[in-house]
Amino acid sequence: xxxxxxxxxxxxxxxxxxxxxxxxxxxxxxxxxxxxxxxxxxxxxxxxxxxxxxxxxxxxxxxxxxxxxxxxxxxxxxxxxxxxxxxxxxxxxxxxxxxxxxxxxxxxxxxxxxxxxxxxxxxxxxxxxxxxxxxxxxxxxxxxxxxxxxxxxxxxxxxxxxxxxxxxxxxxxxxxxxxxxxxxxxxxxxxxxxxxxxxxxxxxxxxxxxxxxxxxxxxxxxxxxxxxxxxxxxxxxxxxxxxxxxxxxxxxxxxxxxxxxxxxxxxxxxxxxxxxxxxxxxxxxxxxxxxxxxxxxxxxxxxxxxxxxxxxxxxxxxxxxxxxxxxxxxxxxxxxxxxxxxxxxxxxxxxxxxxxxxxxxxxxxxxxxxxxxxxxxxxxxxxxxxxxxxxxxxxxxxxxxxxxxxxxxxxxxxxxxxxxxxxxxxxxxxxxxxxxxxxxxxxxxxxxxxxxxxxxxxxxxxxxxxxxxxxxxxxxxxxxxxxxxxxxxxxx
Amino acid sequence: xxxxxxxxxxxxxxxxxxxxxxxxxxxxxxxxxxxxxxxxxxxxxxxxxxxxxxxxxxxxxxxxxxxxxxxxxxxxxxxxxxxxxxxxxxxxxxxxxxxxxxxxxxxxxxxxxxxxxxxxxxxxxxxxxxxxxxxxxxxxxxxxxxxxxxxxxxxxxxxxxxxxxxxxxxxxxxxxxxxxxxxxxxxxxxxxxxxxxxxxxxxxxxxxxxxxxxxxxxxxxxxxxxxxxxxxxxxxxxxxxxxxxxxxxxxxxxxxxxxxxxxxxxxxxxxxxxxxxxxxxxxxxxxxxxxxxxxxxxxxxxxxxxxxxxxxxxxxxxxxxxxxxxxxxxxxxxxxxxxxxxxxxxxxxxxxxxxxxxxxxxxxxxxxxxxxxxxxxxxxxxxxxxxxxxxxxxxxxxxxxxxxxxxxxxxxxxxxxxxxxxxxxxxxxxxxxxxxxxxxxxxxxxxxxxxxxxxxxxxxxxxxxxxxxxxxxxxxxxxxxxxxxxxxxxxx
Numbered sequence: 013x014x015x016x017x018x019x020x021x022x023x024x025x026x027x028x029x030x031x032x033x034x035x036x037x038x039x040x041x042x043x044x045x046x047x048x049x050x051x052x053x054x055x056x057x058x059x060x061x062x063x064x065x066x067x068x069x070x071x072x073x074x075x076x077x078x079x080x081x082x083x084x085x086x087x088x089x090x091x092x093x094x095x096x097x098x099x100x101x102x103x104x105x106x107x108x109x110x111x112x113x114x115x116x117x118x119x120x121x122x123x124x125x126x127x128x129x130x131x132x133x134x135x136x137x138x139x140x141x142x143x144x145x146x147x148x149x150x151x152x153x154x155x156x157x158x159x160x161x162x163x164x165x166x167x168x169x170x171x172x173x174x175x176x177x178x179x180x181x182x183x184x185x186x187x188x189x190x191x192x193x194x195x196x197x198x199x200x201x202x203x204x205x206x207x208x209x210x211x212x213x214x215x216x217x218x219x220x221x222x223x224x225x226x227x228x229x230x231x232x233x234x235x236x237x238x239x240x241x242x243x244x245x246x247x248x249x250x251x252x253x254x255x256x257x258x259x260x261x262x263x264x265x266x267x268x269x270x271x272x273x274x275x276x277x278x279x280x281x282x283x284x285x286x287x288x289x290x291x292x293x294x295x296x297x298x299x300x301x302x303x304x305x306x307x308x309x310x311x312x313x314x315x316x317x318x319x320x321x322x323x324x325x326x327x328x329x330x331x332x333x334x335x336x337x338x339x340x341x342x343x344x345x346x347x348x349x350x351x352x353x354x355x356x357x358x359x360x361x362x363x364x365x366x367x368x369x370x371x372x373x374x375x376x377x378x379x380x381x382x383x384x385x386x387x388x389x390x391x392x393x394x395x396x397x398x399x400x401x402x403x404x405x406x407x408x409x410x411x412x413x414x415x416x417x418x419x420x421x422x423x424x425x426x427x428x429x430x431x432x433x434x435x436x437x438x439x440x441x442x443x444x445x446x447x448x449x450x451x452x453x454x455x456x457x458x459x460x461x462x463x464x465x466x467x468x469x470x471x472x473x474x475x476x477x478x479x480x481x482x483x484x485x486x487x488x489x490x491x492x493x494x495x496x497x498x499x500x501x502x503x504x
Numbered sequence: 505x506x507x508x509x510x511x512x513x514x515x516x517x518x519x520x521x522x523x524x525x526x527x528x529x530x531x532x533x534x535x536x537x538x539x540x541x542x543x544x545x546x547x548x549x550x551x552x553x554x555x556x557x558x559x560x561x562x563x564x565x566x567x568x569x570x571x572x573x574x575x576x577x578x579x580x581x582x583x584x585x586x587x588x589x590x591x592x593x594x595x596x597x598x599x600x601x602x603x604x605x606x607x608x609x610x611x612x613x614x615x616x617x618x619x620x621x622x623x624x625x626x627x628x629x630x631x632x633x634x635x636x637x638x639x640x641x642x643x644x645x646x647x648x649x650x651x652x653x654x655x656x657x658x659x660x661x662x663x664x665x666x667x668x669x670x671x672x673x674x675x676x677x678x679x680x681x682x683x684x685x686x687x688x689x690x691x692x693x694x695x696x697x698x699x700x701x702x703x704x705x706x707x708x709x710x711x712x713x714x715x716x717x718x719x720x721x722x723x724x725x726x727x728x729x730x731x732x733x734x735x736x737x738x739x740x741x742x743x744x745x746x747x748x749x750x751x752x753x754x755x756x757x758x759x760x761x762x763x764x765x766x767x768x769x770x771x772x773x774x775x776x777x778x779x780x781x782x783x784x785x786x787x788x789x790x791x792x793x794x795x796x797x798x799x800x801x802x803x804x805x806x807x808x809x810x811x812x813x814x815x816x817x818x819x820x821x822x823x824x825x826x827x828x829x830x831x832x833x834x835x836x837x838x839x840x841x842x843x844x845x846x847x848x849x850x851x852x853x854x855x856x857x858x859x860x861x862x863x864x865x866x867x868x869x870x871x872x873x874x875x876x877x878x879x880x881x882x883x884x885x886x887x888x889x890x891x892x893x894x895x896x897x898x899x900x901x902x903x904x905x906x907x908x909x910x911x912x913x914x915x916x917x918x919x920x921x922x923x924x925x926x927x928x929x930x931x932x933x934x935x936x937x938x939x940x941x942x943x944x945x946x947x948x949x950x951x952x953x954x955x956x957x958x959x960x961x962x963x964x965x966x967x968x969x970x971x972x973x974x975x976x977x978x979x980x981x982x983x984x985x986x987x988x989x990x991x992x993x994x995x996x
Contacts, residue, residue, distance in 0.1 A: 033821075076820035076928075082790040097791065120834055121772040121804045123863070124745065127720035130866040144673025156672045165664045172657040180648045180846040181636025216708065220872035228619035248870045253616065280613040298574040299589065312613045328568040329525070342612055354672040356877030371615070374622040378740045380712035384876035385848030436568070 031066055032073035039074065043083055043094050052094045054084065125232075126252055135252045144355065147464040148496030149418075151291075151440045151484030155410060156354050160403060167393045171386055179385035185376035186369060187214025187361075188385065191392035195347075195361050198395055203322055204332035205345055205363055213362045213372040216383045217355070218320060218348035221362035223249040224375050225281075225316055225344050228368070230255040235279040237313075239267050241471035243290040246283055246318065255281075259473035262289055266296030269303040281314050282307075286334055288321040288438045291471050291482045295437060301334055308342050315343045323352055323404045324486075326412040327436040341365035349391065351439060352404055357387055411439065411486045414493065418485040421497035429504050430481065440484040442468060451479030457503040463496055523558055524565035531566065535575055535586050544586045546576065617724075618744055627744045636847070639956040640988030641910075643783075643932045643976030647902060648846050655891050659882045671877035677868035678861060679706025679853070680877065683884035687839075687853050690887055695814055696824035697837055697855055705854045705864040708875045709847070710812060710840035713854035715741040716867050717773075717808055717836050720860070722747040727771040729805075731759050733963035735782040738775055738810065747773075751965035754781055758788030761795040773806045774799075778826055780813040780930045783963050783974045787929060793826055800834050807835045815844055815896045816978075818904040819928040833857035841883065843931060844896055851875060851883055903931065903978045906985065910977040913989035921996050922973065931978040934960060936970050943971030949995040955988055 042048050054060075057075055061068040075092055078084040086092040122128065129135045146153060171179065179188070186192070192212040199205035199212075215221040222245070230236060232254035238247055240259035247257055258279060261271040266289045272279075284304065286296035296304075308315050317334040335345040348360035364372055376382060394400050415434065418441060422432040430443040443465075445451055451467035458465050458481075468480035481500075485493060534540050546552075549567060553560040567584055570576040578584040614620065621627045638645060663671065671680070678684070684704040691697035691704075707713040714737070722728060724746035730739055732751035739749055750771060753763040758781045764771075776796065778788035788796075800807050809826040827837040840852035856864055868874060886892050907926065910933060914924040922935040935957075937943055943959035950957050950973075960972035973992075977985060 036821075073820065080787060080789065080820050080823055120806055120832075121721075124719060124721055124723040124726070126723070126867075127863055130720070130863045131860075135866070135870065144669070144675070146669050146673060153673060156667075156669070161664060161667060165661075168660070168664060169657075172653060172660060175648075175653060177636070177638050177648070180848045181638060181645060182847045183636070216872035216876075219870070223871045227616060228622070229613070229616055231616040231618070234616070245870060252870055295572060297572060299587075314612055328565060328572050329528075331572055340612075355674045355873075356672045358873065358876050368623075371619055371622045374627070375618075378627065378711070378737060378744055379715045380708035380872070381847075381850060384708075384850050384879055387876055387878070 032070045035074035036077050040083055048094045050094055050096050054092045135248045148488045148492050149483040150464040151482050153487035154354055155487055163399050167390045171389050179389050183382045183385050185382045186373040188388035191388045194392045194395035204336035206336045207363045211363050211366055214383055215360045215362055216358040217350055218346050218360040219245055221346040221360055222246050226250050226253050228371055229281050229314055237276050237279045237282040240473040240475050264294050266294040269307045279313050283316045285318045287319050293435050293438050301337055305338055317343050318346045320348055321438045324408055324411055325437040414485045417490045417493045421494045425497045425501040439486040440482050443481045443483055445479040449479050458500055461499040461503045463500050524562045527566035528569050532575055540586045542586055542588050546584045627740045640980045640984050641975040642956040643974050645979035646846055647979055659885045663878055663881050671881050675874045675877050677874045678865040680880035683880045686884045686887035696828035698828045699855045703855050706875055707852045707854055708850040709842055710838050710852040711737055713838040713852055714738050718742050718745050720863055721773050721806055729768050729771045729774040732965040732967050756786050758786040761799045771805050775808045777810045779811050785927050785930050793829055797830055809835050810838045812840055813930045816900055816903055817929040906977045909982045909985045913986045917989045917993040932974050932976040935973045935975055941971050950992055953991040953995045955992050
């Protein structure tokens, strides 16, 4: 067909859209209204530009858009034509189909087993919607008001003002090397962890170290031994792989290897918190540590040592880590800076046997490439310059003091209704309720009073225990602790 | 047995260890040397303290340590005894067992299928050890020298100097809400993405959005359709789930739904880069976009739209996203800030159907809880205040200029040896080699000259193509581009 000049009067247009857009719209509407039939040749860009009194590039832009969207076919300069099948017809069809689908005639494919577990809530984490409220006695929070932000800030300023290229591009999935060095040195001296910087994998919090380990070791129907009661999000990551959770009894000395049930004999992985059992707070004694390593050796199993609270020991010297006692390279050591810096930082680590470092690195490379680069660089310097050790020492004194305040306040306001004892380590205490009192109900009541306590039963797997409340004390000052206990007393 | 007072002469000790530690060591050695037999009762802490002229708490600390480590049993105050089995005996045994194991008599349990794929290198990412070198013509890097760090820093300073508690504790796994709002608004206006802030999930880079999607939808033996050639790390995440990778042909109009092979009929997921096919650079036209949505509808499949380069379009208006055209809620839209801010930031996003938001949130809660909090807050403000849009506009002009410089330099130095054409979008060009030239060999030769080019064949799955080189131009100025092309010319 012969070309035509479309009727476009830009002077009458009230549109404030760019000129090219007005031309695009006019031509598009002319096509849709049938004013330009299918396969009609359009005027050249030069001709239309002259006709409209606009620059040629404006018309080129409009035509390019129409070409890209399928209204026109051909090539600018060599002839452009109205397309045989118009996109708006296609769009219409799409929309109708969309409505059919929304009505449910053609449901999408099911999710993976992992996706379905999340959808059904089978492995849902309590954290899905939970922004931290900083309400007494929320557990696992640091005394952030006392964090030396001025020092952190000074280091951050240096990196921001003159950012080295090494932290702006894609970094090493195993972590920023100076941070891996700083962590290896710290864990070697403070925790007896026996590792080189090359064995340290920086993760986005301990949770990522746990989750990667779950995925790297576990698959459908594998058995994994966990402490009963257990840190819920660890169990969540294990269950998400389809593994079977096998609970092992915990007492005042932590996980008891002698109590590993028969079903545990084929377990691939054991999860333990030897420094400070979560949530009961026991420290695993040396004999049991060695027995657990021995059990793992006999049963070809791996061990995750979650050393989450090791920095805060108020009595005695910390016991050497399982990792440091392990001669066979069976221990995956997991640490976190959430409990020493602040949780929002999202930095933790795994210390893994040398032959597995690149497996973790590969999982990070596919998973999220690496942790935020600025924070890694700042933390490396914060540790290397001694600020970290100093801050931890200060917090240890403060937290011991706050623990005492909590014990005293409970003694004063809750005597006979909540049994709270001094503990040698950690960031929380467990308050035991009188026999027969439902800890979940108490926690709900407390929540109504603005008090956040986690019921021990919510961590329990098999063994029924007396009801108890997990009381975090580290983020709250004496006044808040006293007031919190008073309100808890009303709830009880 | 009767208690004895151990012989400990602190005055003669040259040790500078704390007193409690010296007592601990002395008692420990006495036990190990057999001076205190098994089950011997130790003196009370009070008695020993008096005897040694130290405070009682010092002795308590020493005893507590010995109790914790298993040298003593019993209870301070009620009588402490030398343990029947000594930890150092246990340690000895442990060490021997360790050596046996290291010699390989008792190998540990195998990794999961995921872990084994990583160990064997089947799904290894090129990024495992790759810190960015910023060598011409590395792809996917921004012109970081021109990033407005002074503005970024001003915002960051505000958050660091007076950090709101909301970013210090545990945050929402779905992302920092103001950032989700800013991203929804930006994607709505710039990309025609049809979503509320509630549908935006902030991820640690686009890679995490891809990896989560792979895990949420795919499992062993599911089919996933990918473009051929394809972004390698996307394929890596799909293959890591055990899914089958089914390649679909790509031409100058991007992925061609008409070319989906028969085996694709049962695919659960299609991966596409409609804005700018990776790595070939085609834009998928509207007819194909609609046909792909239609195909997904007919085949109950989901679509991942990886919109990685959409900000940099130099001709015509960007086409609306697949997500914006989709009426059935089948599209998972994936975006990134690595190409607009810098990769080290590790922030990207997924826009997902409302019913799947908490599935993604749940996967984050178990996986790594959330992305770094400070960076999320700073980015939210950087977008909301208009700095992001301004920076992208500036970079668009700059990158177009740099693309032209690359085309001109290739014209000058590589005429007849590398065919490079102007492109309408993106951050890289593909230079095509003469027929029969092996692009991997050229890339190796170029690496020797300090030039980083990715061979097109390294992205190819099935279809054999002419050899080509992916040339990123955005991070290099005219001088670097000219010099890089000159060196590439030597390599060719």
